[in-house]
Each structure stands twice: as C-alpha cells, then as structure tokens.
Amino acid sequence: MGVFFGYVLASIPYGCAFSLVAVGLVLTYRATGVFNFAFAAEAYAATVVYSELISHGVQRGWAAAIVVCVIAPVFGALLDFGLFSRIAPGNRTAKTIMALGLTVILPQIVETAVPSNPPVPPAPFFSTSFIPVWRIGGDPVFGSAICEVAGTILVLIGLVLLLRTRRFGLPIRAAVESPKLLELSGVDARWVLRFAWMISTALAAVAGVLYQVGSGATVDPQNYDLLLVVSIAAAALAGLRNLPIAALGGVLLGLAEGLVQGYVPSSSIWYPALVPSLPFLFLLVLLIFHPTLRHLEDTIDPMASIEPPPPVPAVAMRPPIVDRTIRRMRWPFLGVVVFGVILFVPADWTEALTEGAALSIVFLSITLLTGLAGQLSLAQWMFAGIGAFTTAQLAENRHWPILLAALAGALVAGVAGLVAALPALRLRGLPVALLTLCLALLGDDLLFPTSWVSNGTSGVPVPRPSSIFGIDFSSVDSEGFFVLTVVVMIAVAGIVHLLLRGTTGRALTAVHASPIGASSSGVQIRRMTILVFMLSASIAGLGGAFYAMNQQTVSQDSFVYYFGPIYLVVVVTIGATTVEGAITAGMAFALINNALMNVPQSVGGTQLHSTALTVILLSLGAFTYAKHPEGIVEYAKRRLAKTVFRAVEHNDHPLVSAEDSA
Amino acid sequence: MKRLLEVRDVSRHFGGNAAVDHVSLDVFDGEAVGLIGSNGAGKTTLFRMIAGELALSGGRIEFDATSLPHRPDQRARLGIARTFQIVQLFGGLSVLDHLLVALQAHEGRQGPMRDVLWKGSSTPEEEQRCLETLRLCGLSDVADAPATALGLGERRAVELARALVVRPRLLLADEPSSGLDAHEAARLARVIALARRETGLAVLLVEHDLHMVEAIAERVIAMDAGRVIAQGTFDAVLHDESVIASWLGRSA
Ligand SMILES: Nc1ncnc2c1ncn2[C@@H]1O[C@H](COP(=O)(O)OP(=O)(O)OP(=O)(O)O)[C@@H](O)[C@H]1O
Ligand SMILES: [Mg+2]
Numbered sequence: 001m002g003v004f005f006g007y008v009l010a011s012i013p014y015g016c017a018f019s020l021v022a023v024g025l026v027l028t029y030r031a032t033g034v035f036n037f038a039f040a041a042e043a044y045a046a047t048v049v050y051s052e053l054i055s056h057g058v059q060r061g062w063a064a065a066i067v068v069c070v071i072a073p074v075f076g077a078l079l080d081f082g083l084f085s086r087i088a089p090g091n092r093t094a095k096t097i098m099a100l101g102l103t104v105i106l107p108q109i110v111e112t113a114v115p116s117n118p119p120v121p122p123a124p125f126f127s128t129s130f131i132p133v134w135r136i137g138g139d140p141v142f143g144s145a146i147c148e149v150a151g152t153i154l155v156l157i158g159l160v161l162l163l164r165t166r167r168f169g170l171p172i173r174a175a176v177e178s179p180k181l182l183e184l185s186g187v188d189a190r191w192v193l194r195f196a197w198m199i200s201t202a203l204a205a206v207a208g209v210l211y212q213v214g215s216g217a218t219v220d221p222q223n224y225d226l227l228l229v230v231s232i233a234a235a236a237l238a239g240l241r242n243l244p245i246a247a248l249g250g251v252l253l254g255l256a257e258g259l260v261q262g263y264v265p266s267s268s269i270w271y272p273a274l275v276p277s278l279p280f281l282f283l284l285v286l287l288i289f290h291p292t293l294r295h296l297e298d299t300i301d302p303m304a305s306i307e308p309p310p311p312v313p314a315v316a317m318r319p320p321i322v323d324r325t326i327r328r329m330r331w332p333f334l335g336v337v338v339f340g341v342i343l344f345v346p347a348d349w350t351e352a353l354t355e356g357a358a359l360s361i362v363f364l365s366i367t368l369l370t371g372l373a374g375q376l377s378l379a380q381w382m383f384a385g386i387g388a389f390t391t392a393q394l395a396e397n398r399h400w401p402i403l404l405a406a407l408a409g410a411l412v413a414g415v416a417g418l419v420a421a422l423p424a425l426r427l428r429g430l431p432v433a434l435l436t437l438c439l440a441l442l443g444d445d446l447l448f449p450t451s452w453v454s455n456g457t458s459g460v461p462v463p464r465p466s467s468i469f470g471i472d473f474s475s476v477d478s479e480g481f482f483v484l485t486v487v488v489m490i491a492v493a494g495i496v497h498l499l500l501r502g503t504t505g506r507a508l509t510a511v512h513a514s515p516i517g518a519s520s521s522g523v524q525i526r527r528m529t530i531l532v533f534m535l536s537a538s539i540a541g542l543g544g545a546f547y548a549m550n551q552q553t554v555s556q557d558s559f560v561y562y563f564g565p566i567y568l569v570v571v572v573t574i575g576a577t578t579v580e581g582a583i584t585a586g587m588a589f590a591l592i593n594n595a596l597m598n599v600p601q602s603v604g605g606t607q608l609h610s611t612a613l614t615v616i617l618l619s620l621g622a623f624t625y626a627k628h629p630e631g632i633v634e635y636a637k638r639r640l641a642k643t644v645f646r647a648v649e650h651n652d653h654p655l656v657s658a659e660d661s662a
Numbered sequence: 663m664k665r666l667l668e669v670r671d672v673s674r675h676f677g678g679n680a681a682v683d684h685v686s687l688d689v690f691d692g693e694a695v696g697l698i699g700s701n702g703a704g705k706t707t708l709f710r711m712i713a714g715e716l717a718l719s720g721g722r723i724e725f726d727a728t729s730l731p732h733r734p735d736q737r738a739r740l741g742i743a744r745t746f747q748i749v750q751l752f753g754g755l756s757v758l759d760h761l762l763v764a765l766q767a768h769e770g771r772q773g774p775m776r777d778v779l780w781k782g783s784s785t786p787e788e789e790q791r792c793l794e795t796l797r798l799c800g801l802s803d804v805a806d807a808p809a810t811a812l813g814l815g816e817r818r819a820v821e822l823a824r825a826l827v828v829r830p831r832l833l834l835a836d837e838p839s840s841g842l843d844a845h846e847a848a849r850l851a852r853v854i855a856l857a858r859r860e861t862g863l864a865v866l867l868v869e870h871d872l873h874m875v876e877a878i879a880e881r882v883i884a885m886d887a888g889r890v891i892a893q894g895t896f897d898a899v900l901h902d903e904s905v906i907a908s909w910l911g912r913s914a
Contacts, residue, residue, distance in 0.1 A: 517746070519733070519738070524767065
C-alpha cells in the first residue's frame with residue numbers, strides 16, 4: 001500500500017502537466033483547426049522565463065509563476081495576431097507547417113536569448129515546498145505535490161467556469177463543437193480564435209512550470225519529449241475532441257507511467273527499453289486504431305456539409321520558360337561550382353559543402369514525400385540515422401567496403417520506411433505527422449542509444465571511401481569525397497526529378513487533391529504510397545550515410561529527432577516541390593551554419609548558437625508558407641521569370657513564341 | 663444482350679437508418695439506364711457501393727457475371743468509371759493531365775518504378791487518345807489550362823472526359839447536369855450519347871433533369887427512401903402511381 005502511494009505521489013506532477021497540455025491541445029485544435037505542436041516549446045519557454053525571473057530578482061517562486069501566467073496569454077494573443085490569424089481557415093497544411101515552424105524556432109530563440117540556462121533546477125513556488133506536510137502510509141507528501149494538484153484543479157475549474165460564461169465560453173464551446181456553426185451564428189470568429197490561443201498558451205505555460213518544478217530536474221528542452229508524447233496521447237485518447245477525457249486521460253497516463261516505472265524492477269532487461277517506450281507504443285496504437293483519428297481529416301465539423309469546403313487555391317503553374325532556363329543552366333552552373341570548390345576553397349569549407357550535399361540528399365527525400373506525396377513526415381532524419389548507423393556498423397564490424405555498406409544502409413532505411421508507410425496507409429494529414437514524430441522519438445530515445453547501434457556513448461567511426469572504379473583520391477581526401485558526394489546527390493536529384501515530372505508526380509498530385517477522384521480513376525494509391533515512402537526513406541538513409549562519412553564518425557547524438565521537424569520546415573520553406581529547392585536548402589543550411597561557426601568567439605559566436613541561428617534564419621520563412629506554398633526559391637524564380645518574360649515579350653515577341661512552339 | 667451489372671438485394675445502413683434498402687437492379691451491356699428519385703433516396707449511396715467506396719450492409723453486386731474486387735481503383739481498372747455529384751478534380755493538374763492520370767492508371771503504366779527506369783513520359787499514343795477524348799468532350803481549347811480554374815460546365819466535362827478516356831464498360835454518372843444551364847446540360851448529354859455510339863458503353867445515370875434522362879436513358883428506375891419503387895420506360899415510370907405519390911408527397 002505504502003509503495004503504491006509512493007508511486008502515485010511521484011507521478012502527480014507529470015499527470016497534472018499532461019492533463020493541462022492535453023486540454024490545451026484539444027481546445028486549440030477544435031477551435032482553430034491548428035494542432036499546436038508548439039505547446040511543448042511554449043511550455044519550455046515559460047519555464048525558462050520562470051527561472052530567469054527568479055534568478056533576476058523575483059525572490060518568490062509563486063510570484064514568478066504569476067508573472068508567467070500573465071505573460072503567456074499575451075504571447076498567445078500575439079501568436080494568433082501575428083501568425084495564425086493570417087492563414088485562411090481551410091488551409092490546414094499551412095497551419096501545421098506554421099505550428100511546426102514555431103516548435104522549431106521557439107526553443108532556439110530561447111537558447112540564443114538565454115545562453116546559460118541555470119544548471120540548477122528552478123526554485124519551487126514556496127520555500128517550504130519540500131517539507132513533508134503529512135504522511136500516507138509512511139510516505140511523505142510534500143507541499144509541492146499539494147501545490148501542483150491544487151494548481152491544476154484550480155486551473156481546470158477556472159477553465160470550466162470560463163467556458164460556462166455566456167460571453168467568453170459560449171462562442172468557444174460552439175467553436176469546439178462546430179466552427180461552421182459559429183461562423184453562421186454571426187459571432188466574430190477572429191476574436192474567439194484569439195481567445196482560444198490565449199487560453200491554450202496559458203495552459204501550456206502553467207503545465208510547463210508545474211512539470212519542471214515538480215520533477216525537480218534542470219531545465220532542458222529534451223525533458224519535454226515525454227510531455228510532448230504523453231500529452232499527444234491523452235489528446236488522441238480524447239479523439240482530439242472531448243475535453244474532459246483529455247483532462248482525465250492526462251492524469252491517468254501520468255499515473256500509469258509512474259506505476260510502470262515503479263513496479264518494473266529497474267534491474268530487469270525490460271526497464272531500459274520498455275519503460276520509456278510505453279507512451280510511444282500507446283500513442284502508436286491509438287493513432288492506428290482510434291476510429292475518430294482515422295477519419296480526422298475527413299470531417300470534424302457536423303455542420304461542414306452545409307457548404308462545400310472552399311476550393312484549395314490552385315498553385316500557379318510554372319511558366320515553361322523557367323523550366324527551359326533551368327534545363328540549360330544547370331550543368332554549366334554545377335561545373336563552375338565543383339571546379340571552383342576543388343581549386344579555390346579551403347578544406348573546412350569543402351567539408352561544409354560536402355555536408356551540404358549530403359544534407360541535400362536527405363532533403364530530396366522530403367521533396368519526394370512532402371512535396372510530391374503531400375505527407376508530412378517528421379521522421380526523415382531518423383531514417384537518415386538508420387542509414388548512417390547501418391553503414392557504420394557494416395563497415396566497422398563486418399569490414400564491408402564503405403560504399404557497399406552505404407547502399408545497404410539505404411536499403412535498411414527503406415525497410416524502416418515500410419514500417420512507417422503501413423500505418424500511413426490508413427491515415428492522412430495530421431495523424432501521419434504525429435505518427436512519424438512518434439517514430440522519430442522512438443528512434444532517438446531507444447534505437448540509437450543502444451550499444452549494438454551506436455557503441456554506447458563512444459560512437460562508431462565511419463571511413464570515407466578512398467577510391468572508386470579504380471580512381472584513387474586518397475591524397476585529395478576532402479575534395480575527392482566532395483566530388484563523390486555531389487555526384488551521388490546529382491544522381492538522386494535526377495531520380496527525384498524523374499518521379500516529380502513522371503507518372504508518379506502526376507498521380508500523386510491527383511491523390512493529394514482528391515483521393516476519391518483518384519481512386520475512382522484507377523490510381524493505385526496504396527501501392528504508390530508504400531513505394532514512395534520506402535524510396536524516400538532509403539534516399540534519406542543514403543544521405544545519412546554520406547553525412548556520417550563526412551563527419552567520419554557517428555554517435556547517438558548525430559541524429560537528434562528534433563532535426564526531423566526542423567529540416568522539414570526548412571525544406572518546405574525553401575521549396576519542397578522541386579529538386580533545386582532541396583539542394584538550395586541543404587547547401588544553405590551547411591554554409592550558413594559554417595559561416596556562423598567561424599564568427600570569432602569575441603563577437604559571441606559559439607557552435608550551439610550557430611546551429612540555432614541557422615535554424616531560425618532558414619525557417620522563418622515557414623510563416624510565408626500560407627502565401628507561397630511552392631517555397632521561396634520557386635517563388636523567386638517565378639517572379640524573375642515573369643519579369644524577364646515580360647521584358648522579352650515586349651521587345652521580341654515573335655522570337656519567344658517561336659521558341660515556345662519548338 | 664448480356665447482363666453487365668447485377669445488383670441483388672443490396673442494403674446499406676447508416677446507424678439505424680437504411681439509406682439503401684434491398685435494392686436489386688440490372689444494367690445490360692451497352693444499355694443506358696436512368697436512376698431518378700427525390701433527395702435522399704439513396705442514389706449516391708448506391709453508386710458509392712457499386713464503385714467500391716462504401717461497404718455493403720447486405721446483398722451482392724456482380725459485374726460481368728463475376729463478383730467485384732474490393733477497392734475502388736481495382737473496380738475502375740475493370741471498367742467501371744464514374745463522375746461525382748460534387749466535382750472531384752485534381753487541383754494543380756492541367757486538363758490533359760487529368761486524362762493522362764486516368765489512362766496510365768488504367769493501362770498499368772504508372773508508378774515510381776516506371777519513372778526511375780526512364781519510362782515516365784507519356785507516349786504519343788497516350789497523348790493521342792487523350793486529345794481525341796478531349797475533342798469529343800469539347801475541351802480541346804483548354805487542354806493545357808489548370809482544370810480547377812474552369813467554369814462548372816467545363817469542370818463537369820473534364821470529369822466526364824477523365825471517365826471516358828479509359829473506354830469504360832460502365833459509366834456511373836451522378837447528376838452530371840446539376841448546377842449547369844440547359845445549354846451546357848444538353849452538350850453533356852450529347853457527349854454521353856456520342857461516347858455510347860462509339861464504344862458501346864453502358865450508362866447508369868442519376869439525374870434530376872428529366873429532359874436529360876429522357877434524352878439518354880432507354881429505361882428508367884425510380885427510387886424512394888432507399889427502395890426501388892418502379893422501373894420501365896420513361897413514360898411508364900413517370901405515370902406510375904407510386905412515383906407520382908412519392909413526388910406529390912414530397913412537394914406537399
Ligand atoms: N456517410 C453517411 N453517413 C450517414 N448518412 C448518410 C451518409 N451518406 C448518405 N447518408 C444518408 O443516406 C440517405 C441517402 O443519401 P444519398 O446521398 O444516397 O441520397 P441521394 O439519392 O443521392 O440524394 P441527392 O439527390 O440529394 O443526391 C440520406 O438520408 C443521407 O442523409
Ligand atoms: Mg446524390
């Protein structure tokens with residue numbers, strides 16, 4: 001009995017936080033149509049603000065908590081005002097991308113702005129928090145636990161009361177039931193949405209502070225993985241619609257987590273693998289089998305059929321002159337770049353360029369899956385990791401030639417892609433993003449740290465090839481490897497280009513636009529989805545292998561899961577519909593990162609911040625996605641083409657049309 | 663004449679509500695059958711079951727004297743094509759590409775393997791056939807235009823062209839004239855008649871516009887509240903007592 005209560009008590013801060021976040025997730029999703037991936041980032045930011053307040057003069061924890069509670073809704077209102085309210089209501093993909101962008105950027109901004117996170121756990125609300133208040137069966141009940149339970153209950157009661165008021169609550173409840181109904185009723189929907197954002201940001205902030213203070217750990221964005229997964233699971237349990245179930249689900253999942261952690265003996269072989277993976281597996285099962293989630297994207301609004309949904313804005317077709325110009329310019333351009341690099345560029349920049357080429361290969365897998373098939377996969381970086389580790393292990397332990405090992409790595413990653421593709425067959429849109437996020441977290445937390453994958457913390461060395469087809473380039477190691485990587489990148493880009501422009505591209509565009517229209521035309525959606533998923537995963541795996549060869553080692557920190565969403569956002573921002581977009585993104589990422597890394601320490605450059613800044617720079621464009629879903633590279637090209645085309649047309653009309661008909 | 667489509671005792675419930683209730687009907691090779699009935703009679707639901715989009719609650723459907731495969735795309739490749747009450751076009755594709763998608767899917771010349779092996783571009787024969795169908799449907803001028811940017815009349819024509827390009831054996835047309843003016847509706851009716859003459863395809867036509875039904879259908883089936891209440895020639899069905907009763911009952 002006493003032991004049981006001990007575990008229950010230990011799980012209280014978790015359960016409370018899960019519950020609050022799940023409620024916030026459901027509330028925003030239903031009211032605004034955005035699945036707010038950023039809530040974990042918001043929770044983290046709130047915690048950092050809390051600790052900063054305490055270390056900068058606000059003596060009392062409870063006072064800092066109140067300040068956070070005031071700042072958070074204002075921040076939520078700003079988010080809606082500045083970002084989400086600018087997107088048309090029906091454009092779910094744009095909203096998801098924007099929420100992902102926020103998830104990616106917010107922690108980076110926080111880390112840049114507050115460079116030295118205090119390595120101590122944030123102070124409790126009251127100085128007496130860790131004095132036992134009373135005992136249950138010999139277990140001390142601390143003041144902090146009481147604070148947390150009381151805080152959560154207060155917040156939930158406040159929320160219920162708020163939702164019951166006529167003025168604030170009624171419109172929100174109406175929005176949760178049916179956004180359409182709300183619109184028809186003539187209430188100013190914009191205001192309601194803003195209010196929903198304020199509430200859910202406040203919930204995320206409160207949850208973050210409770211979670212952090214209660215767990216007594218130091219502030220670290222990584223600690224939010226569990227918060228992320230379990231809250232999503234609780235929200236999923238509620239079918240993303242039922243607020244009480246979400247609240248209850250959070251508490252129960254927190255409890256379950258605590259009990260499992262307590263009762264499975266830590267010496268058992270299950271402990272290191274099973275215990276952390278339980279929430280993932282639970283979420284996975286929910287995503288695949290929960291009936292509401294399977295049809296999430298079909299209809300969520302009982303009144304939706306009153307009017308047909310607004311037509312998806314037709315993406316302007318690319319003027320043919322753009323294609324022609326690119327077709328003519330690409331080889332000379334590439335030639336100049338490659339020779340320029342070989343002749344003039346110092347070694348560390350050559351390595352950066354090689355990294356860019358390897359990243360480009362990984363990004364091309366995103367072009368294939370997201371740009372072409374319209375599936376938001378957050379697991380591409382994990383597939384890259386699978387490719388890299390397979391390559392490294394085969395080369396190191398089985399002494400395979402490295403390039404053969406890289407091919408095998410691509411194959412293994414492709415098989416892993418099958419694992420993601422099978423559930424994705426039954427799901428579309430948001431659930432696929434959640435599912436792949438779940439897989440990515442599983443890979444990062446469970447697969448990559450195991451010793452037979454990454455040799456523990458020491459990592460696995462990855463040799464670079466020194467010759468191919470008898471051409472030995474071991475004496476010009478970095479240049480030779482650069483050329484090899486670029487050649488592979490071009491080959492992959494060629495394949496992706498063929499798919500984009502060929503039968504697959506056309507068919508998948510059709511599937512994306514109208515699944516029933518496509519299947520009634522005979523398009524084999526399932527087969528094509530599986531093949532594209534597998535192909536995309538193996539391309540990512542190949543890119544990962546080259547990335548690891550360039551680094552010459554691969555360790556469990558080489559493929560951190562959150563780069564999955566980061567890279568997705570970067571590629572989509574820069575252009576996920578063309579191969580040039582992916583290559584531009586890969587090169588830009590590596591080069592900007594390297595440039596920032598070379599900023600002298602005195603100006604404030606450190607490695608951590610160079611990556612953070614790169615991410616911020618490159619993904620800010622996520623906020624333009626709603627207007628330019630084709631990406632900024634493509635947008636710029638079309639603008640340029642239009643200008644040029646117009647100029648040419650004016651001077652020289654017959655020539656252009658003669659060329660057009662050629 | 664051979665029996666092409668055989669629907670026997672087919673039902674479909676939504677919750678406790680029978681949208682289609684023990685319906686049986688036949689469509690013979692090359693025949694055009696009109697399916698009429700007031701709103702909510704279950705016509706679209708029946709179409710969705712024939713096309714494989716919706717599972718049956720009971721009964722069976724046979725095509726060409728064999729039972730049908732499960733998925734809509736498999737049935738499409740057997741030669742069942744359809745158009746939709748709410749137009750289902752492919753945003754981002756040109757009119758010509760709509761037909762290419764359907765044609766390549768039908769001929770099994772579609773998929774990543776083909777593209778990677780450099781066989782992804784459309785063949786001259788494919789394009790030829792698409793252009794012919796476009797001409798038949800009066801869409802030659804807009805072949806390269808994005809389909810979703812066209813007017814409703816042309817969008818319905820694109821849907822029809824996408825269905826016809828594979829030379830289906832059975833066309834399921836769900837209210838092709840809805841939202842169109844009399845002129846546009848007459849044009850679609852002509853296209854369907856032409857296509858029947860050229861390829862001998864059978865048509866099952868759901869329509870509220872009785873002129874169009876009269877122009878196309880050789881036989882008419884009337885449904886009400888999920889059941890077949892009458893069938894026969896156009897005149898016979900229109901003068902059938904239960905049909906009149908059901909219509910008067912609705913409008914009263
Ligand atoms: N997915 C569904 N879930 C629940 N009920 C449905 C569903 N689809 C159709 N129904 C119901 O089944 C009945 C028949 O609908 P159906 O769309 O087949 O009618 P219809 O004859 O095509 O009408 P209309 O002329 O308006 O197109 C209606 O009462 C409708 O509400
Ligand atoms: Mg209908």
